[in-house]
Amino acid sequence: MIGYYLDLALRSLKRNPVLTALMVLAIGLGIGASMTMITVLHVMTDDPMPGRSGQLFYPHLDPLPLDYRQNSDGPDAADNLTWPDAMALLDARRGTRQAVMAGGQLLVRPKRTDLRPFTVDGRYATADFFAMFGVPFEQGQGWSAADDAARAHVVVLGDTLNRKLFGHGDSLGRTVRLGETDFRVVGVAADWRPQPMFYADASATRFGDADQFFLPLSVAMDLGLDVNGNFTGWGEDHAATRMVSATTSWLQFWVQLDNPAQVAGYRQFLHDYSAQQKVLGRFQRPPENAQLYGLMAWLQHQNLVPSDVRLQLWLALGFLLVCMTNIVALLLAKFLRRSGEISVRRALGARRRDIFLQLGIESAVIGVGGGVLGLLIAQLGLWSVRHRPDDYAQLAQMDVSMLLGTLVLAIAASILAGLLPAWRACRVAPVLQLKTL
Incomplete structure (x- = not known):
């Protein structure tokens, strides 16, 4: 019919x-x-992370003074973390994995005579970055927490940058010069590019190209490497000390929590940490302002559309x-x-x-x-x-x-x-x- x-x-x-x-x-x-x-x-x-997004969370603290006026046209000043707060959350180890990170741009100085120096975008991070986000590797692996502590001059290259510098051969153990410093290649990551790039700073391009290098954050701090992103300050710190200042936010922090009990425990931890900092006089706003966003909720909070x-x-x-x-x-x-x-x-x-x-x-x-x-x-x-x-x-x-x-x-x-x-x-x-x- x-x-x-x-x-x-x-x-x-x-x-x-x-x-x-x-x-x-x-x-x-x-x-x-x-x-x-x-x-x-x-x-x-x-x-951007199917199968993993349910375990990835972004802690949000509010260290801003009561009289701070937010620019309505820019990202939330409290979206990033200060160095003391990021290190405190990292050292607490309350999640399965956790990583602190920031974007950077460095000048690559190739040893090949047919290549002129050029700049690339990348990421400064701590060791858990790769395992937490499931970054795929073409060669080698990421560095370890021991490398972070030792401030080892190691680097993970993106596949595109690796092929440009070394071709298709094995590049593990070879040296690449970034800025004014030589770094030993310990891994080559596939051109991993989740879209949007949820882990980047709110002021960065979220739909851009893949990061082409990854360096230990501790080394970037030691060498004073250039950082891309939004620096928000509310104190009177000098430029030389703003990176480690308690009144300048610029770092991103992600934590992996595998079950609801961990999520509830981490929320309580953030509340208790904010309350403690308020007692110490650092935080002026209510501890209830501390939030824990899931990945998709964080993207909605960032209003990417x-x-x-x-x-x-x-x-x-x-x-x-x-x-x-x-x-x-x-x-x-x-x-x-x-x-x-x-x-x-x-x-x-x-x-x-x-x-x-x-x-x-x-x-x-x-x-x-x-x-x-x-x-x-x-x-x-x-x-x-x-x-x-x-x-x-x-x-x-x-x-x-x-x-x-x-x-x-x-x-x-x-x-x-x-x-x-x-x-x-x-x-x-x-x-x-x-x-x-």
């Missing part, structure tokens, strides 16, 4: 090619515009609604023009639900055509997004779920648009129409 209704739908659509083309075009334009922005929003809010993207999404959905309204009108006109045909079928014994199913299948066929057209329009829209200067633009790619979602949305929209016309056509009195035949 479904095959018979499908054949009737195709015959009906072929009889009115111009009207069919208009309906397919309307649904295609609406779906294409909507799926372009839905895809952009999807890649910007997707889980620009307001213009959300506005464009609502505009696209509004355009889809307009297109659906037009399709309702076109289908209503089309189905009512076939009142005589429908009445004959009713007179021959067809039930109202049979007619409704037939017209619904015809609407679904229009949706399939509109979905295919919508895919093409969405791909064109995403191509235009990828040519924008925004840092997230290169991620505007459809995955399998988005491809299937486009077709499902197109079919659902067309069926929904066809409900009223199909119901109205089913309510036509056969006797009145048969008299005119």
